[in-house]
Amino acid sequence: MKRLIAALCLAAGFAVGGSAHAAGAMVHLDTWPESRGKSLASLQNGARTFANYCMGCHSANLMRWNRLSGIGLDDRQIREFLIFGEQKVGDTMSIAMRPTDAKAWFGKVPPDLSVITRARTSFDYKGTDYLYTLLRGYYRDASSPTGWNNVVYPNIGMPHILWQRQGLREATLERIHHEAGKGLVREVSVFDTAGEVTVSREPVKGPAEEGAAYSFKPADATAARQFDSDVADLVAFLHFMTDPSAGSRVRIGVWVLLFLALFTVIAWWLNREFWKDVK
Amino acid sequence: MPLHKTEYKGVLGWIDQRMPTVMVEYKKHLSEYYAPKNFNFWYFFGSLAIVVLVIQITTGIFLTMHYKPDARFAFESVEYIMRDVPGGWFIRYMHSTGASFFFIVVYLHMFRALLYGSYRTPRELVWIFGCLIFLCLMGEAFFGYLLPWGQMSYWGAQVIVNLFSAIPLIGPDLSLLIRGDYVVSDATLNRFFAFHVIAIPLVLVGLVVAHLLALHDVGSNNPDGVEIKETLSPSTGIPLDGIPFHPYYTVHDLIGLGVFLIVFFSVVFFAPEMGGYFLEWNNFIPADPLQTPSHIAPVWYFTPYYSILRATTEQFMVVLAAGVGAYVLLLFFTLRVRALRFAALIGGAVALLFMVGGPLKLDPKFWGVVLMGVSVLIFIPLPWLDCSPVKSMRYRPAWHFWMLIGFVVVFVVLGYFGTQPPSPINERASQLGTLLYFAFFLLMPWWSRMGEFKPVPARVTFAAH
Numbered sequence: 001m002k003r004l005i006a007a008l009c010l011a012a013g014f015a016v017g018g019s020a021h022a023a024g025a026m027v028h029l030d031t032w033p034e035s036r037g038k039s040l041a042s043l044q045n046g047a048r049t050f051a052n053y054c055m056g057c058h059s060a061n062l063m064r065w066n067r068l069s070g071i072g073l074d075d076r077q078i079r080e081f082l083i084f085g086e087q088k089v090g091d092t093m094s095i096a097m098r099p100t101d102a103k104a105w106f107g108k109v110p111p112d113l114s115v116i117t118r119a120r121t122s123f124d125y126k127g128t129d130y131l132y133t134l135l136r137g138y139y140r141d142a143s144s145p146t147g148w149n150n151v152v153y154p155n156i157g158m159p160h161i162l163w164q165r166q167g168l169r170e171a172t173l174e175r176i177h178h179e180a181g182k183g184l185v186r187e188v189s190v191f192d193t194a195g196e197v198t199v200s201r202e203p204v205k206g207p208a209e210e211g212a213a214y215s216f217k218p219a220d221a222t223a224a225r226q227f228d229s230d231v232a233d234l235v236a237f238l239h240f241m242t243d244p245s246a247g248s249r250v251r252i253g254v255w256v257l258l259f260l261a262l263f264t265v266i267a268w269w270l271n272r273e274f275w276k277d278v279k
Numbered sequence: 280m281p282l283h284k285t286e287y288k289g290v291l292g293w294i295d296q297r298m299p300t301v302m303v304e305y306k307k308h309l310s311e312y313y314a315p316k317n318f319n320f321w322y323f324f325g326s327l328a329i330v331v332l333v334i335q336i337t338t339g340i341f342l343t344m345h346y347k348p349d350a351r352f353a354f355e356s357v358e359y360i361m362r363d364v365p366g367g368w369f370i371r372y373m374h375s376t377g378a379s380f381f382f383i384v385v386y387l388h389m390f391r392a393l394l395y396g397s398y399r400t401p402r403e404l405v406w407i408f409g410c411l412i413f414l415c416l417m418g419e420a421f422f423g424y425l426l427p428w429g430q431m432s433y434w435g436a437q438v439i440v441n442l443f444s445a446i447p448l449i450g451p452d453l454s455l456l457i458r459g460d461y462v463v464s465d466a467t468l469n470r471f472f473a474f475h476v477i478a479i480p481l482v483l484v485g486l487v488v489a490h491l492l493a494l495h496d497v498g499s500n501n502p503d504g505v506e507i508k509e510t511l512s513p514s515t516g517i518p519l520d521g522i523p524f525h526p527y528y529t530v531h532d533l534i535g536l537g538v539f540l541i542v543f544f545s546v547v548f549f550a551p552e553m554g555g556y557f558l559e560w561n562n563f564i565p566a567d568p569l570q571t572p573s574h575i576a577p578v579w580y581f582t583p584y585y586s587i588l589r590a591t592t593e594q595f596m597v598v599l600a601a602g603v604g605a606y607v608l609l610l611f612f613t614l615r616v617r618a619l620r621f622a623a624l625i626g627g628a629v630a631l632l633f634m635v636g637g638p639l640k641l642d643p644k645f646w647g648v649v650l651m652g653v654s655v656l657i658f659i660p661l662p663w664l665d666c667s668p669v670k671s672m673r674y675r676p677a678w679h680f681w682m683l684i685g686f687v688v689v690f691v692v693l694g695y696f697g698t699q700p701p702s703p704i705n706e707r708a709s710q711l712g713t714l715l716y717f718a719f720f721l722l723m724p725w726w727s728r729m730g731e732f733k734p735v736p737a738r739v740t741f742a743a744h
Contacts, residue, residue: 062358063362064363067362114358119561120560245362249548260537260544264537267530268534271531274526278522
């Protein structure tokens with residue numbers, strides 16, 4: 001709880017810039033390792049991260065705590081390890097922060113995350129890939145109100161809550177674009193670990209296309225690798241919450257289809273017997 | 280009053296003595312309803328449409344038990360059904376998948392009618408009832424789509440209801456009446472709920488009954504387009520090519536049902552969102568009246584008509600006006616009745632007056648709405664537009680068949696562009712598609728007579744199994 005309050009106070013200090021988020025200008029998204037969604041250990045690790053960090057600001061109001069039985073946790077474990085306040089296991093995963101306060105502090109109420117991987121999916125990309133890349137796409141930016149910026153979601157309102165887990169990183173953002181009179185220009189912005197930016201620009205020689213790319217140089221490579229893994233688990237948990245019945249759905253579905261196949265074979269045989277009369 | 284004389288024994292006899300209607304209707308519609316014996320694959324979709332209707336009504340009843348038609352709780356209550364109601368996800372996914380499958384089945388059912396001329400005399404009323412069912416289905420889908428109260432629900436309804444405001448004079452008041460408010464709101468949700476769960480289904484079921492009664496009076500058409508009632512058995516008076524619907528077609532339709540359910544439940548269990556086409560991703564974001572989504576697209580089954588709506592721009596009005604002018608001239612020089620020729624001329628002149636120039640010119644948005652409406656309603660006069668001397672494509676010139684396939688391609692292409700965000704290519708493709716769509720129907724009285732027709736056999740073609 002202390003950490004939650006600390007995170008809240010920290011977050012409360014941040015003002016929030018508007019979001020200029022155009023889907024067209026999306027950078028390339030990393031692929032979320034889907035196997036994490038099938039591992040109970042990963043899902044439980046994701047649940048821990050979610051309860052410890054995300055639930056400072058984000059609710060999952062459509063989810064009941066005891067639905068976490070779907071990731072192999074019993075009521076006692078849920079009470080002991082995940083619920084911090086006075087909630088009961090039959091309650092929904094709501095948070096204490098009032099929407100009106102959130103609006104005043106962040107400029108916008110942090111969205112409920114119950115169905116976030118679905119809501120963030122589009123014809124162009126999966127919501128899981130989007131979130132996996134977004135949560136690993138933070139870099140220090142001294143010009144931003146929160147001190148953080150994001151390669152997937154420029155000027156994002158949410159600060160990098162998990163930065164201590166990842167360690168600081170130097171970010172290199174490369175953008176190739178058209179400039180009047182100069183043709184294609186490559187603009188490279190290097191953000192150091194304090195968020196100070198060095199920009200270099202040069203005309204592009206040879207064939208190139210407009211676009212954006214980024215790379216990171218972590219201060220602690222081991223921590224950053226572990227962080228990638230934790231985020232993959234967190235996304236697995238978010239994906240579980242989006243449709244908690246998905247696992248049993250697929251299991252039941254196989255039996256239903258087997259039954260229907262048998263039904264169709266019998267119907268076919270019955271039909272053949274009856275239609276023998278039709279000349 | 281003495282008991283009715285009965286030929287049945289036991290319980291059936293007891294019932295027959297008191298209510299002879301039961302067995303009379305059973306015979307009329309099942310055991311002594313003679314259907315042509317040469318039905319093929321395309322004839323499964325009629326019975327499958329009834330199956331989907333039953334699925335929708337049954338799952339709908341269970342959804343209504345848990346759903347809250349209140350703007351504050353609607354979105355949550357749908358997710359509550361998905362998570363906290365035992366088996367709720369199954370019921371909800373069946374209902375959402377059923378909506379799309381209803382349209383798949385009905386579109387295939389209509390394609391069958393176009394393929395074998397099932398709307399031709401004496402089945403015009405069967406066809407008209409069918410078209411009205413299709414209209415109801417569209418209304419049902421539209422009203423139902425608002426209920427999950429997601430972003431696409433909200434903004435889709437907002438866009439479509441706003442279209443009505445383009446109608447001159449009464450438009451703004453009409454759209455206000457439909458919404459019950461100045462924007463889509465709780466009031467809209469409540470009345471759409473009423474339309475979705477009682478008003479439209481009531482009409483829909485009534486129309487389905489009328490569709491079947493009309494069909495059973497005249498008898499089913501078949502892939503050869505041969506009237507089986509013209510060749511009766513001299514001894515029994517039963518059509519020689521007819522077989523009792525029950526048991527032959529009931530058992531036959533069971534195979535269709537089995538295969539259909541395999542496909543249907545594959546979607547329900549393994550891909551309920553169907554890649555964002557059956558359940559749109561944006562609809563997992565709760566409705567927010569203050570934030571318009573960057574791209575609003577209707578669900579796939581509406582997109583061909585939506586493309587026609589979007590195609591109608593200021594520029595396109597010129598092309599449309601030229602098309603109307605040319606069509607009026609065509610009518611004028613080909614119609615035989617003098618009064619009709621001049622009626623066409625005057626009608627065309629009035630339409631052009633409202634389409635181009637002058638103080639009477641109406642907004643292209645209005646004409647888009649008109650075209651969208653006409654694109655759905657134009658199926659109704661098909662029995663009179665089709666002037667082919669034979670019913671079935673089997674005995675029509677091969678290129679008639681390719682005309683039909685071309686129409687299907689246009690329909691699918693329009694549908695595809697309707698799902699995409701606006702772009703110059705999208706606009707041109709939709710405009711070309713719109714012209715071809717209407718040309719198919721409006722020029723049918725001419726092209727359907729042309730070419731070389733094959734002789735139609737007296738009996739249906741059938742090889743014993």
